[in-house]
Each structure stands twice: as C-alpha cells, then as structure tokens.
Amino acid sequence: MSIDRTDALVAAIFVIVTAVTVGVLFDLWHLVYYSIPSLVTIFMLMGSLNRRDEWKTGATARIVSFGAALTVLFVVSNATLHGDGVIGGLPTSTAVFVYMIWPLASVVGPLLFAWVYHAWLRHDVDDVEARSVTS
Amino acid sequence: MTPVVVIMLVYFLLMFVIGYWAKSRIKSSKDFLVAGQTLGFFVMAIGTFSSIQSGFGMIGHTANTYSWGVQALVAAALLVPLAFALSWFLLGARLYRLARKYEVYSVPDVIRIRYPGRSAHIAMSVAMFVGSVAYMTAQVTATGVIVSLILDTSVSTGAIIGSAVVAVYTVAGGMLAGAWTDFIQGLLMVVLSIGAFFVATSTIGGWGSMLTTISNYDLDFLRLDASQPLTYVYTFVLVAVFGIAAQPQLITKFLMLRSSSELKWGALVAALAYGITTMFALGVGLAMRALTIQGRAPELENVDNTATWFLDNMVSPVFAGFVLAGLLAAIMSSSNSFIAVGASSLMRDLTGALGITVRNEVRWARIASVLVVACALVFTLYLSQVVFLLGALGFAAFAAAIFGPLALGLYWRRATGLATTVAITFGIAGNLVTTVLTSQEIITIPSYIQVGGFITVVGILIFIAVSVAFPSRESAKRFTEMHDMRSPVGAAAE
Numbered sequence: 001m002s003i004d005r006t007d008a009l010v011a012a013i014f015v016i017v018t019a020v021t022v023g024v025l026f027d028l029w030h031l032v033y034y035s036i037p038s039l040v041t042i043f044m045l046m047g048s049l050n051r052r053d054e055w056k057t058g059a060t061a062r063i064v065s066f067g068a069a070l071t072v073l074f075v076v077s078n079a080t081l082h083g084d085g086v087i088g089g090l091p092t093s094t095a096v097f098v099y100m101i102w103p104l105a106s107v108v109g110p111l112l113f114a115w116v117y118h119a120w121l122r123h124d125v126d127d128v129e130a131r132s133v134t135s
Numbered sequence: 136m137t138p139v140v141v142i143m144l145v146y147f148l149l150m151f152v153i154g155y156w157a158k159s160r161i162k163s164s165k166d167f168l169v170a171g172q173t174l175g176f177f178v179m180a181i182g183t184f185s186s187i188q189s190g191f192g193m194i195g196h197t198a199n200t201y202s203w204g205v206q207a208l209v210a211a212a213l214l215v216p217l218a219f220a221l222s223w224f225l226l227g228a229r230l231y232r233l234a235r236k237y238e239v240y241s242v243p244d245v246i247r248i249r250y251p252g253r254s255a256h257i258a259m260s261v262a263m264f265v266g267s268v269a270y271m272t273a274q275v276t277a278t279g280v281i282v283s284l285i286l287d288t289s290v291s292t293g294a295i296i297g298s299a300v301v302a303v304y305t306v307a308g309g310m311l312a313g314a315w316t317d318f319i320q321g322l323l324m325v326v327l328s329i330g331a332f333f334v335a336t337s338t339i340g341g342w343g344s345m346l347t348t349i350s351n352y353d354l355d356f357l358r359l360d361a362s363q364p365l366t367y368v369y370t371f372v373l374v375a376v377f378g379i380a381a382q383p384q385l386i387t388k389f390l391m392l393r394s395s396s397e398l399k400w401g402a403l404v405a406a407l408a409y410g411i412t413t414m415f416a417l418g419v420g421l422a423m424r425a426l427t428i429q430g431r432a433p434e435l436e437n438v439d440n441t442a443t444w445f446l447d448n449m450v451s452p453v454f455a456g457f458v459l460a461g462l463l464a465a466i467m468s469s470s471n472s473f474i475a476v477g478a479s480s481l482m483r484d485l486t487g488a489l490g491i492t493v494r495n496e497v498r499w500a501r502i503a504s505v506l507v508v509a510c511a512l513v514f515t516l517y518l519s520q521v522v523f524l525l526g527a528l529g530f531a532a533f534a535a536a537i538f539g540p541l542a543l544g545l546y547w548r549r550a551t552g553l554a555t556t557v558a559i560t561f562g563i564a565g566n567l568v569t570t571v572l573t574s575q576e577i578i579t580i581p582s583y584i585q586v587g588g589f590i591t592v593v594g595i596l597i598f599i600a601v602s603v604a605f606p607s608r609e610s611a612k613r614f615t616e617m618h619d620m621r622s623p624v625g626a627a628a629e
Contacts (some may be wrong), residue, residue, distance in 0.1 A: 089347060
C-alpha cells in the first residue's frame with residue numbers, strides 16, 4: 001500500500017502520542033504540554049483533507065499559521081511560568097491562557113474552520129447533496 | 136410556593152410542551168433517533184454544546200476552581216472551545232456524507248459501515264449501552280441534588296422527580312424533543328452564566344478587585360502550577376480537547392443536520408457558547424475563594440457545595456432560582472442525549488449486529504429509553520456500590536474507545552475492524568480495572584497521572600499499532616467504498 005498524506009499524519013500522531021505517554025508515565029510535563037498545539041495542528045490538517053487525500057494550499061497555510069500562533073503562546077506561557085510579572089491581575093503565564101489562548105480557542109479556531117469549509121471542504125459534500133436533492 | 140419552585144415548574148412545563156410537540160411529529164426511527172435530519176446549524180450547535188456542558192462542567196468546575204485555582208479551568212475548560220473546531224474539522228463533512236449516503240443514526244452505525252465483520256459493531260454497541268447507562272447514572276445523581284435543593288426533599292426523591300421529567304419528554308419526542316430542549320437549555324445556560332459571572336464578581340467589587348483580593352493573600356493560587364502537578368493538568372487538557380470529538384452525544388448531532396450549508400458556522404456557535412458558560416465557574420469559583428479570604432464565607436469542607444453555598448447565601452432567591460434552573464438544564468441536556476444513544480444501541484445497533492430484525496422501531500426505541508432511565512435510577516437508588524464503577528465508564532472511556540476507530544478511521548484507510556474491537560475493549564476495561572484496583576488500594580496511581588487521559592492516549596496508540604500490525608484488505612476496501620473512491624493501484628492491504 002502506498003504512503004499517502006493521511007499515513008504521514010497518523011505516523012506523526014503516533015510519535016507525538018508516544019511522547020505524551022512517556023511524559024505522563026515519568027512526570028515530564030513539557031512532553032505533554034507541547035503535544036497540545038502540535039496535535040491540534042495535525043488534526044486540523046487531517047480534517048482539511050478532502051476524500052481524495054488532497055489539501056488546498058491557502059487552507060493549509062492558514063492552519064499552519066494558527067498552529068504556529070498557538071505554539072508561540074504556549075512558549076510564552078511556559079517561559080513566564082515562574083516570573084513575577086502580572087497582566088490584568090493574573091500572573092503572566094496564567095494571563096496568556098485566560099486573555100489570549102481562551103479567545104483564540106473560542107473564536108479564531110472555529111472561524112478558521114468556517115473559512116476552510118467554505119473555501120474547500122464543502123465541495124466534498126456537493127455530490128451527496130445533489131443526490132439527496134434529486135432523489 | 137417560593138419563586139424558585141415556580142421557576143422550576145415553568146421550566147418543566149416548557150420541556151413537556153416541547154416533548155408533546157415533538158411526539159406529534161415522530162413517524163419513524165429516523166425522526167426519533169436523529170430528529171428526522173431537520174436541524175439547522177444554530178439549534179444543532181447550541182444543542183451540541185449543551186449536551187457536552189454537563190452538571191460536572193458547571194458545578195464540578197466551579198468546585199475545582201474554588202479549590203485548585205485558575206489551573207482547574209486551564210485543565211478542563213479554557214481550551215475546550217477548540218474541541219468544537221476540531222470536531223467540525225474531523226467529523227463535519229465526513230459524517231454528513233455518511234448520513235446522506237447511508238441509513239446512519241448512531242456511532243455503531245458508522246462502525247458497521249466503516250469496518251467489515253460483526254465484532255467491532257457488537258463491541259461498539261455494547262460500549263454505547265454501558266456507557267450511556269453510566270453517564271445517565273451520574274446525571275441522575277446530580278439531578279437529585281439540584282431538585283432536592285429546590286423542593287426541599289431527599290436526594291432520592293429529587294432524583295426520581297428529575298429523571299421522570301427528562302424521561303417523559305425524551306420517550307415522547309425522542310431526539311427531536313431532545314434537540315429542541317437542548318437548544319432551550321443551552322440558551323438558558325449561556326444567559327445564566329453571564330449573569331452569574333457579573334453578580335459573583337460584583338460581590339467582591341468587580342473582576343480586578345476580586346483578583347487583587349486573592350493575589351494579596353496568595354498570588355500562587357492564580358498560577359498555572361498552583362496545586363495540581365502540571366503533568367496532570369496538561370493531560371487533563373488533552374483528554375478534554377480530543378475526547379470531546381469522541382463523545383456520542385456530539386457525534387450523533389452531525390447526523391441530524393438538514394443540509395451541508397449548516398456545517399459552516401456550527402463550530403463558532405458551539406465554541407462561543409461553551410466559552411461563555413465557562414464564565415460561571417470562573418466567576419463563582421474565584422468569587423467564593425475571595426469571599427473566604429475576606430471571612431465572608433466559610434472554608435468549605437465539601438467543595439462540591441461551592442456553587443450552591445454561593446446561591447444560598449449571596450444572591451436573591453429569584454436569581455438563585457434561574458441559576459438552579461440553568462444548572463438543571465445543564466444536567467438534563469446531557470441526560471436526554473444519553474437516553475437516546477442508549478436506546479439506539481439496545482434497540483437498533485445491538486439487535487442489528489446480532490442479526491435480529493426489529494419491527495415498529497419507534498415503539499421499541501421508547502421502551503428501550505425507559506429501560507435506560509430505569510437502569511440508571513436503580514443503580515443510583517439501590518446499588519450505590521456499583522455507581523463508582525459506572526463513573527469510570529463516562530467521558531474518558533468513550534474517548535479511549537471511540538477516538539481512534541471513528542475520528543482516525545474516517546480518514547485512515549489502514550484502520551481496521553480488529554483494531555477497533557481491541558481499542559473499545561481496552562477503553563472500557565482499562566478504565567474499569569484501574570478504578571477497581573485503585574479503590575481497593577491494590578495499586579496507587581501517582582498524583583501526576585490523570586488516569587482517563589493516560590488510558591485515552593494509550594488507546595490511540597493501540598489502535599494505530601494493531602491496524603498496522605494486522606492489516607485488513609476488507610477494511611481498506613470498505614474505506615474506499617465509503618468515500619466513493621476508486622481503488623488506488625496496489626491499494627489492497629499487503
């Protein structure tokens with residue numbers, strides 16, 4: 001069986017989830033922590049594949065940018081974990097989650113799906129939609 | 136009659152009216168199990184979020200925020216809105232295609248179409264029934280607590296009353312009633328969460344003043360590593376974010392949409408609604424901590440009473456009535472989904488997997504719904520010693536059992552029926568065995584291990600490993616047929 005994009009993504013998931021398992025067993029929290037933005041990005045990339053295992057360039061670029069932004073925020077939160085800085089009444093590392101990652105998760109992630117669906121994934125259901133209308 | 140009781144009775148009446156309206160429209164099992172595939176995006180998305188946001192999400196997160204600090208919400212809530220985006224990405228278009236192409240009303244139906252052989256179908260059907268009863272048992276207990284508070288009865292009587300209400304409208308109107316009551320309940324939860332946040336923070340002088348009160352006393356309470364180990368916190372994030380895409384009450388909602396255009400905005404609506412309801416735990420949990428620091432509230436011995444102590448002592452009875460109705464809505468919206476999922480697994484999925492033909496599916500779906508509620512009530516009232524076991528079969532067990540076979544299986548042609556059976560068995564047995572061994576003190580789990588998250592990630596690894604180690608031509612062929620693809624050259628498993 002030839003290797004396709006989904007195979008590559010599943011292989012990446014296997015490697016990251018193995019790292020998570022090691023992190024959980026040996027209390028290495030960084031392995032678990034950085035798996036979160038990594039897996040979010042990979043699953044979004046998987047979800048943006050159409051049924052012919054194809055990506056749309058613009059959609060892929062936006063998903064990777066979203067994943068990169070999420071990773072940067074995770075790095076900033078980690079870097080300020082033991083600092084004395086306070087933003088909006090919260091320690092900086094907590095503030096990054098409450099004031100930045102929470103809105104990003106609640107608004108930007110779902111908007112990204114809306115764009116990818118409108119520009120790309122909806123074509124994947126056009127044929128069944130047409131079939132159900134004509135039947 | 137107190138204002139709180141009046142509000143609850145009006146709320147119950149509204150649920151009955153929706154149930155009666157839906158009953159007149161139920162003509163087939165498609166109407167009963169997937170609301171006749173008539174839902175628009177707004178009703179579907181609000182219903183999806185409200186069935187995910189359970190009593191634990193409102194009351195439990197408030198208790199943990201009061202006890203652990205903001206890290207409780209980082210662990211279990213702040214990234215959860217992302218789970219809705221991921222669910223729409225991974226499941227939206229592919230499940231919609233399946234629902235239009237095949238007669239798909241449930242998770243086991245998807246498994247039946249995706250994988251050959253009966254074992255995966257039977258395993259998923261059994262897991263759905265056991266998991267639904269387990270989930271329902273937890274919800275019945277929570278209903279009993281809230282109803283007993285409002286009516287001043289015993290928890291058992293409260294559980295019977297609350298279960299009877301949700302059973303009546305679900306048995307009468309199936310998921311058509313379930314979807315619309317979820318919608319009303321979801322809107323109620325959103326409104327009450329905004330109100331509770333501002334009322335709670337204003338008791339301490341506002342958001343800034345509340346945080347200053349806490350940080351002046353103990354800044355560490357607001358840090359990410361406040362009390363629980365970080366490995367535990369971030370494993371909790373993993374199971375919360377990725378586990379949601381594997382919850383049957385969410386998955387089946389994608390099978391209820393009326394057209395593909397309804398997919399576009401659903402993730403945004405569900406994520407925003409969930410994000411807003413997190414404000415309840417954030418506001419009430421931190422306000423209660425600040426009130427305790429100021430000496431205006433006692434240090435609670437049972438932190439599960441955080442939300443109810445606040446409502447009893449810090450707000451007007453009318454506002455408390457609305458909030459309690461909202462908390463009841465959170466519990467009931469999860470309950471009715473699991474009644475329908477459990478009924479479907481018993482009446483349609485398991486019988487189908489065993490080759491039994493069921494005539495008059497609607498009647499049997501109603502009988503099976505009553506059976507699911509009755510099982511949950513019996514466990515809650517008379518078999519408390521098994522309730523803790525059933526607690527192990529909730530969210531994390533579904534995450535471990537379903538994520539690989541369904542979320543990965545919809546994309547990955549190498550996924551196999553054997554791997555599905557093994558992953559389901561591991562997800563259920565792993566959670567059960569761990570619960571028994573730890574409760575009997577045969578093993579001790581280190582505090583940094585979040586057991587549900589650990590079993591979920593191992594379940595995914597097992598699913599991938601078994602699929603690769605034992606390839607299946609038939610499973611690959613099913614994948615090709617399911618997606619209307621031509622068999623690629625050399626596509627047969629080797």
